[in-house]
Amino acid sequence: NFASKGDVSNQIFASYDVYKGKASLSVRPVLPTFTKSDSGSLRVRRRGVMMLSFLPAVGERKYDYEKKQFFALSATEVGSLISLGPKDSCEFFHDPSMLTSNSGQVRKTLSIKAHADGTGYLISLNVVNNILKTKEYFTVPVTTAEAAVIKTACSFALPHILGWDRLTNQLPRHIEGHPSKVDPKNMDLEWDK
Amino acid sequence: NFASKGDVSNQIFASYDVYKGKASLSVRPVLPTFTKSDSGSLRVRRRGVMMLSFLPAVGERKYDYEKKQFFALSATEVGSLISLGPKDSCEFFHDPSMLTSNSGQVRKTLSIKAHADGTGYLISLNVVNNILKTKEYFTVPVTTAEAAVIKTACSFALPHILGWDRLTNQLPRHIEGHPSKVDPKNMDLEWDK
Amino acid sequence: NFASKGDVSNQIFASYDVYKGKASLSVRPVLPTFTKSDSGSLRVRRRGVMMLSFLPAVGERKYDYEKKQFFALSATEVGSLISLGPKDSCEFFHDPSMLTSNSGQVRKTLSIKAHADGTGYLISLNVVNNILKTKEYFTVPVTTAEAAVIKTACSFALPHILGWDRLTNQLPRHIEGHPSKVDPKNMDLEWDK
């Protein structure tokens, strides 16, 4: 029983990685978690995200795993990313301590800026941590091909981080041997309040 | 056995939600239901839809769940939505009592109107209920990013609300140890009447 | 065991239907069938198709099921369909008796012609049967929204009619407790002849 074993699929590590001169960028989906109510229905407990992680380079093809930084794109931020045209840019601001007593102490800024010639983007992450008194800056140029992978894979992942894949691949939801041909209740789901 | 438990997957609640100043909009797929004939074949009983639901705002970040209104997009209406260009608009009219004695008493109008500058859409729902003598109006501006999520997620959902995901992820449909190399019946499915 | 029961998934009926004044058009995927060799590997036996079926109208909202005609789009023809621009047209010719003694006796022509104003397509099927001495002609105008459903659903179905969904959703293909870190055989699959 998977459910009783907890967070099993979290233990699959499959990311799309871009290793560049100053830093590396890894992208992977993190699925939502669900809560089962007493009635048996499932509700999203923690929303899924596209997790970006950055490592600074510390030599040729060497990256410092101790300095890993994360940026978790929400569904709407993924929408921004996948609708970026070849000349577009976008920027996201996160405070991972939002709604805690440390609110405002850490500021993360992710910026995706199109190259002037439309041949890719510069993705950069800026992390200012006032608690640890640190500032970190990562910058990863991605080509058109790498951006196409990220956009295509994020488009694929989007319904999954929304939890919509849970609605599919199911056994029949409602099977009966003798359907009633005229059933007003079924005529319009809009009455289902 | 899922089938005997009935409408299980209906009890998964995973919607994409947009909360704005005057109202909120939630989007989620509702899968088709199937009927099993005596011969064992499955037919779509009730078509799947993309269910939009609206809540009016009654304060800052507060929404009135008692006044929830639904609008169920058919496959073709989803086709309209996902093919909307950044300057396009569309409008749908529903009568949830169609073909009943209350036909014409309730009129629902969903309008999706591009912002003049192409940076998103205004989605609004108008519900005129002559039985309850009520008129309700919901309006939710969505950004380009939010619209991209809705379009991408609806494109993903479209084959599922058609029931086509039921045709996949199956065990082999036809496996034989020694295929006949030349079998005219297999040469063209167009003869399968 | 599904395999021993044969063509089970064929018995799911879920099509996208467009009912118009002169005829109706239904679209549904038909998955490939597989052959299992003695060694246990699976090969495609009969290719999958997108099956179009047409019914002539014989009154208001009444269609003659006795006069149903089929046209089975191959993967490449589906490629044509999904890459059609709003002003494009295409035409396919089939001989369902090809390679039999009746070759040339039946000619089917499917034509997809963009409306001059880019607001949809006219889909028509012409069937000339010299054996039965019949000529049949079906014509179904589809809107932009209906065409978007057909294109989106066909794009979804394309990998499935190729049989590629069989390559996914599998248990781990190769799991070992202690991977060899350097294994030249694994370095490049291009040596796998």
Place this chain on the structure above:
Amino acid sequence: NFASKGDVSNQIFASYDVYKGKASLSVRPVLPTFTKSDSGSLRVRRRGVMMLSFLPAVGERKYDYEKKQFFALSATEVGSLISLGPKDSCEFFHDPSMLTSNSGQVRKTLSIKAHADGTGYLISLNVVNNILKTKEYFTVPVTTAEAAVIKTACSFALPHILGWDRLTNQLPRHIEGHPSKVDPKNMDLEWDK
């Protein structure tokens, strides 16, 4: 148990094939393989690829299977392919002996060149093998429709060769009867180092 049987899904043969006058081209996805650690987590062991294979023609509709040559597109190369515009071209260079003592002895070049009129591409593979003293050259013109199949099917396959389909279609990752409403650890995954 699939895992103990090893490379099962590798034994499904379902490719998209284009047979032309001078050579044939087959395209199929090869999924990644995974390694299970002692802790039970799965890591990608060998990356997935889109495998292109070429056969030279040796007569009308006859192809020489002995002279098959492979070219394995990485995820990023697939990104290049699927983002090719109708007038674009790209070229990839592989050395299947890279990092071995035979490095540099075999050079493979795949070229995808748009037809001048935008009606498809010329796909060619050049293999220079200094060990066997052979040079082979394959050239396959593909139409817009065939290119649409390849692009659509590769877009479908991309998340699968990344291994992201393993993250989905799972049972609930985290189900609890009584979720804690406020759990700072869950508030932002960006703290999950």
